[in-house]
Amino acid sequence: MAAPTIDTEVTYPAGTVTSEGTVVHVEPVGGDRWAVFLDRTAAHPVDTAWPDQPADRVTLSTPDAQYDGVEVRVAGVQDGTVHVGDDLPVRTGTEGWVFAVAHVVHADPPALGDRATVTVDRGFRTALSVAHSACHLAALALDAVLADRWSKPVPEDSLGRPAFDSLAIVRSLIGEYRSEDVYRIGKSLRKKGFDPGAFDDADGIADRVTGLLRAWTATGGPIHVVAEDSRLSARRQWRCELPDGVAAIPCGGTHPDALSDLVDPTVAISVEDVPGARVVTMTTTLTPR
Template identity: 35%
Template sequence: MNVTPTITQFCHQTWQLNAQVQLTQVADDKCYIVTDKTPFHPVSHIWPDHPADKGSITINGCSHDVIDCLVGAVELTSNTLYVDEAIPVKRDQEGWVFVVVHVVEAEKAVVCAGDSVELTVNKAYQQALSRGHSAGHLALLALNKILTVHGYWRKDAERKDPLGHYDFNNYAQETSTVSENHCLDTYRLGKTLRKRGLNSADVITDLDKIENLINQQVNEWLANGSAVIMQCDGECLTDSRYWRCDLSRDESVVIPCGGTHVDSLTEITKIIITLREVEANYIEMQTDVN
């Protein structure tokens, strides 16, 4: 059976659909199942900030837990599937297609290419991740804005965010982790960032002040209740996707993002952001949806 790129539906508020199995592979007591389309969001093998969806796959009337959901790449000439960190090529490599891989316990799954299956995402879990991820976007935009507007940069920085503020997040972010109603970002305030113009010592000294200003800004944006639109350049996993939101009358944002998100900021009642210094030259921003 010819394998085609997985048609993704995780940006379309779709939690259940019927699909056709294109390929299966068993390894390490796990069965990897690739279907022609899916509502499941896989964890990225490149930037694994957003966890895999949870849910189930129904095969011949029997429901099986999807214990993981990963990115895969299929070499078309050999019909060989490479999963997660084993993927040897970049996306859009000629002769390869990228797919979503549903992982179930091998001993419990009897499935073949061509079979019809039903895929069901744990809606509550995905929505909790979506709230955490969208809140994280608001927090980083507010952090960039506060550091710019309140004079924590002493010279012009080349990188700007979608609102035109110096992109501290892009310069300094080392890790980002989304979880249910939560996002945690870590930043390094090192020598390079100081050379670029950030007054790092003042940022550390004023963390409480900056935290208060960020919370005020984020919750002002929330009060507008704007729609969130996921713009997809295509329906395949490797096609670009963008988070779009009009935060206020004069603040429209477009951010490249492959995660799942809320449909509207009205789905988030309140956001609480906490800044802390975790070690010398490192700070954390914890974003919680209340």
């Protein structure tokens, strides 16, 4: 079946947890599983380029059926062929492809033209959203705390500090009221002028990052996700108003409306020395609201 244009309009960057849309395509994806494409959805999928935030938990409802446990995946279309989730061979935004949100159901799919309601698990979305913003803030706070541990000029973050986070990060994972960032300090970072001894007192670094995080969240400043348009493949940016200025980080995830939504942020840091490198893991936790 040739796929029509299924370039989904996404509303989750604005924080929406429900949406109404029309079924524009269905695609078999193995067994009794079908990918359902809507022209509009509030569902957030896992990003293909940086899969740090899990997909939303979603229910899909039509006039004739309700589908629970829907898998939300990124799909790409090229030359009429649809690739869903792990079968997608390129990153979201690759030129020559059209990208959309696939709602994978485990039963007979709805019909083309059906109206469908997407309902996102609000509690799970909230837990991930505040953790994602806390992750970004912790990264910026870590950059600030480590600013005097560089001996050479390097690229800076949006607040004007040496960008340790973006230069050293190898993995990030967002969970419910929790995030984990893993950094590698190897030969390349040392050549750039970073002092690996900065983490000899990991607990001291963690305490300073926590203190800065709590000072920032106490201001209650607004948080925004700015998107160039409503397509899934559009570039989006997280922005947050801090006493130090407006922080900005490219991001395709979901976020709360204000710093006041982040309760009691706390950072812990562990260090492991491996052959040729030092691996640093920063864990940021929040108190559920």
